[in-house]
Amino acid sequence: xxxxxxxxxxxxxxxxxxxxxxxxxxxxxxxxxxxxxxxxxxxxxxxxxxxxxxxxxxxxxxxxxxxxxxxxxxxxxxxxxxxxxxxxxxxxxxxxxxxxxxxxxxxxxxxxxxxxxxxxxxxxxxxxxxxxxxxxxxxxxxxxxxxxxxxxxxxxxxxxxxxxxxxxxxxxxxxxxxxxxxxxxxxxxxxxxxxxxxxxxxxxxxxxxxxxxxxxxxxxxxxxxxxxxxxxxxxxxxxxxxxxxxxxxxxxxxxxxxxxxxxxxxxxxxxxxxxxxxxxxxxxxxxxxxxxxxxxxxxxxxxxxxxxxxxxxxxxxxxxxxxxxxxxxxxxxxxxxxxxxxxxxx
Numbered sequence: 001x002x003x004x005x006x007x008x009x010x011x012x013x014x015x016x017x018x019x020x021x022x023x024x025x026x027x028x029x030x031x032x033x034x035x036x037x038x039x040x041x042x043x044x045x046x047x048x049x050x051x052x053x054x055x056x057x058x059x060x061x062x063x064x065x066x067x068x069x070x071x072x073x074x075x076x077x078x079x080x081x082x083x084x085x086x087x088x089x090x091x092x093x094x095x096x097x098x099x100x101x102x103x104x105x106x107x108x109x110x111x112x113x114x115x116x117x118x119x120x121x122x123x124x125x126x127x128x129x130x131x132x133x134x135x136x137x138x139x140x141x142x143x144x145x146x147x148x149x150x151x152x153x154x155x156x157x158x159x160x161x162x163x164x165x166x167x168x169x170x171x172x173x174x175x176x177x178x179x180x181x182x183x184x185x186x187x188x189x190x191x192x193x194x195x196x197x198x199x200x201x202x203x204x205x206x207x208x209x210x211x212x213x214x215x216x217x218x219x220x221x222x223x224x225x226x227x228x229x230x231x232x233x234x235x236x237x238x239x240x241x242x243x244x245x246x247x248x249x250x251x252x253x254x255x256x257x258x259x260x261x262x263x264x265x266x267x268x269x270x271x272x273x274x275x276x277x278x279x280x281x282x283x284x285x286x287x288x289x290x291x292x293x294x295x296x297x298x299x300x301x302x303x304x305x306x307x308x309x310x311x312x313x314x315x316x317x318x319x320x321x322x323x324x325x326x327x328x329x330x331x332x333x334x335x336x337x338x339x340x341x342x343x344x345x346x
Contacts, residue, residue, distance in 0.1 A: 103132065141236055244329060
């Protein structure tokens with residue numbers, strides 16, 4: 001077992017070199033997490049309606065079989081909230097993950113695509129922001145609330161870029177155990193056309209963007225994006241501002257990887273940086289530091305209980321995060337779901 005003490009010692013080395021290049025395959029082997037593997041073919045456009053929880057899930061877990069459909073239904077009519085982060089970086093919020101647009105003469109660059117049914121509203125918002133056409137789309141995760149709109153935005157002219165595991169995950173059937181959700185392969189038009197392993201640099205709209213892979217964090221496909229000139233960092237799934245994060249053990253997510261990824265973002269940020277989460281409002285380095293403290297506190301508590309021999313259900317029954325729930329159990333991820341993910345990935 002990789003203990004918190006061992007991990008934190010290793011993490012200090014990583015933090016000293018924020019953009020160190022590390023192979024996701026090697027990291028997965030080190031953490032005993034298998035890399036993405038092709039799975040049996042599944043009929044497209046179908047979501048299995050199983051009512052049985054995943055084997056590792058606690059008895060009290062709520063089945064989320066209709067989550068994807070309910071989010072798509074909500075997104076079809078939900079308005080988009082527009083927030084100016086800088087003169088050229090705009091945050092767009094609706095159902096699903098936060099979407100960011102970088103405006104300028106090279107064309108509009110989007111970060112994440114949200115829900116497919118919300119794309120008409122998104123395209124109208126982009127039209128209202130200026131005359132330049134949509135050109136690029138970057139996914140910060142393979143998860144459906146970041147990629148469900150990919151195919152529709154590709155049809156609208158977006159060229160898709162992502163970490164290579166986004167393409168691997170989207171092109172094969174996937175399971176999200178914590179939601180008891182199974183997903184069929186995405187359409188070919190939803191897949192990234194350009195992928196990278198550790199990092200990618202782009203120069204677009206007078207901005208220098210650094211795309212950095214954070215291995216085995218929320219999943220094995222997470223990246224964060226540094227808008228260098230604007231001093232803005234899009235943290236992607238590494239940060240849920242005000243809520244517990246999703247750690248998808250089914251696609252290589254781990255609590256240790258989450259903490260390591262957040263440490264990389266904190267190393268880049270300064271007191272003037274604006275940091276965009278995947279869910280929630282734009283925040284600061286101080287806000288992200290507080291979130292990092294919560295992650296470490298829960299991980300330490302759960303690891304101590306697990307090492308002592310307690311089962312997952314015993315850990316849940318002891319409510320080790322009860323003093324944190326009022327602040328952090330505000331989103332889709334409940335305290336029980338988060339504790340389950342932490343226990344299963346330590």
